[in-house]
Amino acid sequence: MILDGVWDHLVSHIVGKDIAKEMWDALSTLYQGTSEQQKMYLEEKLRCVRMQKGEGIDPFLTKIQEIRGHLVDVGPTPQPTELVQLALNNVSKEWQLFVQSILGRDTLPRWDKMWWVDL
Numbered sequence: 001m002i003l004d005g006v007w008d009h010l011v012s013h014i015v016g017k018d019i020a021k022e023m024w025d026a027l028s029t030l031y032q033g034t035s036e037q038q039k040m041y042l043e044e045k046l047r048c049v050r051m052q053k054g055e056g057i058d059p060f061l062t063k064i065q066e067i068r069g070h071l072v073d074v075g076p077t078p079q080p081t082e083l084v085q086l087a088l089n090n091v092s093k094e095w096q097l098f099v100q101s102i103l104g105r106d107t108l109p110r111w112d113k114m115w116w117v118d119l
Contacts, residue, residue, distance in 0.1 A: 039074045042067055046078065051092040061087060061114055080111035087114060 017023045046067045051060040064087055071077045078086070085108070088099050102109065 035074045039071065042071045042074065046071070046086065049086070050090050051095065053092050053094065055092065057091070057095060057098060058115060060091065081108065083111045084108050084114060 017026055046064065049060075049063055049067065051057075064083060068077055068083060088102060088108075091099055
């Protein structure tokens with residue numbers, strides 16, 4: 001039952017556990033770690049976020065924003081300019097025109113304006 005409700009990226013943490021209590025304990029340990037552990041996990045997740053082929057810009061930026069929101073709960077968050085740079089460096093090839101239009105400007109847009117950039 002627990003396996004059915006677990007996201008794919010978490011399955012590896014509970015594979016091999018024979019009873020539900022062991023699975024629950026493994027997931028609890030993962031999510032109830034120290035703030036420093038959570039911060040490190042979320043920072044790594046933010047560094048590894050990539051736009052998938054066929055994904056739109058809004059869902060991609062929303063993923064970054066969600067991770068940033070979780071980071072707010074455990075400590076200092078990345079600077080908005082870092083988020084803009086991260087997003088621009090990790091879009092799929094389909095969105096290179098979008099990236100080039102932003103990089104051609106004198107200054108990068110603010111993070112909160114990334115959704116409203118005119119091509």
